[in-house]
Amino acid sequence: GDSVTQMEGPVTLSEEAFLTINCTYTATGYPSLFWYVQYPGEGLQLLLKATKADDKGSNKGFEATYRKETTSFHLEKGSVQVSDSAVYFCGTSGSARQLTFGSGTQLTVLP
Amino acid sequence: EAQVTQNPRYLITVTGKKLTVTCSQNMNHEYMSWYRQDPGLGLRQIYYSMNVEVTDKGDVPEGYKVSRKEKRNFPLILESPSPNQTSLYFCASSLQLTGSYEQYFGPGTRLTVT
Numbered sequence: 538g539d540s541v542t543q544m545e546g547p548v549t550l551s552e553e554a555f556l557t558i559n560c561t562y563t564a565t566g567y568p569s570l571f572w573y574v575q576y577p578g579e580g581l582q583l584l585l586k587a588t589k590a591d592d593k594g595s596n597k598g599f600e601a602t603y604r605k606e607t608t609s610f611h612l613e614k615g616s617v618q619v620s621d622s623a624v625y626f627c628g629t630s631g632s633a634r635q636l637t638f639g640s641g642t643q644l645t646v647l648p
Numbered sequence: 649e650a651q652v653t654q655n656p657r658y659l660i661t662v663t664g665k666k667l668t669v670t671c672s673q674n675m676n677h678e679y680m681s682w683y684r685q686d687p688g689l690g691l692r693q694i695y696y697s698m699n700v701e702v703t704d705k706g707d708v709p710e711g712y713k714v715s716r717k718e719k720r721n722f723p724l725i726l727e728s729p730s731p732n733q734t735s736l737y738f739c740a741s742s743l744q745l746t747g748s749y750e751q752y753f754g755p756g757t758r759l760t761v762t
Contacts, residue, residue: 573751580652580738580753581691626691635706636681636751640690 539564543627543639550617550646558612558642560601560627570594570603570610571628575641581626584612617646650675654739654754661729662762669724669757671739677752679742680722681706682714684735685756691738697722729761 544559562570569588573581585594590605599614610627627639652673661667673680681696683706693706697716711733713725722741726733739754 571750580755581740581751582753583750586750635693635696637693638683638691640688 539568539629539635539637541627541629541637541639543625544642545640546624547643547645550644552619552646552648553616554646556612556614556617556621556644558625558627558644560610560612560639561608562610562627562629563608564629564637568629570601571630571636572599572601572610572612573626573628573638575624575626577623584625617644619646619648622646650752652739652741652752652754654737654757656757657755658758660760660762663730664728667726667729667759669726669737669739669759671722671724671754672720673722673739673741673752674720675741675743675752676719677741677743678719679744679749680716681740681751682712682722682724683738683740684708685738686735694724694737729759731761733759734761735759 540563542561571586572584574584575581585596587594587603592603594601601610601612622645624641624643626641630636655670678699682694683691685691692708694712695714697703703714737757740751742749742751
């Protein structure tokens with residue numbers, strides 16, 4: 538079945554630091570890839586997505602590029618803010634019937 | 649407002665007492681699913697439904713039941729809850745599963761089974 542492996546946390550950064558959260562996937566067919574974000578006490582929200590190889594998803598200063606050759610979809614942001622503190626989940630919809638998530642990465646940004 | 653609602657938001661119960669967590673969406677979505685979130689394990693899918701009367705097991709279905717009699721509702725039923733079902737539960741829906749359709753998540757239900 539499909540699987541997603543993402544960088545274990547927690548990750549703690551200072552404000553304005555560069556962020557990378559690694560994500561690799563195993564999926565059949567031509568999967569779409571997603572990053573979801575979960576703010577404290579809330580459900581998950583879609584942050585960005587990419588539907589085919591070499592696509593770049595972007596939103597709120599976050600970016601991720603669909604790399605088929607390395608089966609990766611790493612999340613990056615050039616300058617994090619305190620308000621970015623949250624749990625980030627990488628996911629794939631490779632299977633026709635399920636969306637598979639990674640285990641989540643807790644990010645804390647200190648002022 | 650497009651949304652997924654879950655009730656209750658918090659529930660404390662005792663082992664063996666049947667309970668139902670309701671989930672409703674107002675977006676006419678075909679696909680709905682239930683997840684549980686546990687520390688260190690992330691989100692794991694319990695059950696999903698591709699449409700009315702079509703449901704299937706996810707990765708961790710043991711101890712749970714679901715039904716999809718109407719398109720908008722997808723209740724999660726715990727016939728005989730046990731302490732290992734203490735968790736944070738999320739319902740989600742999307743227009744379809746295939747392709748790049750966004751999943752919309754409810755606010756979560758925190759369940760404690762003593």
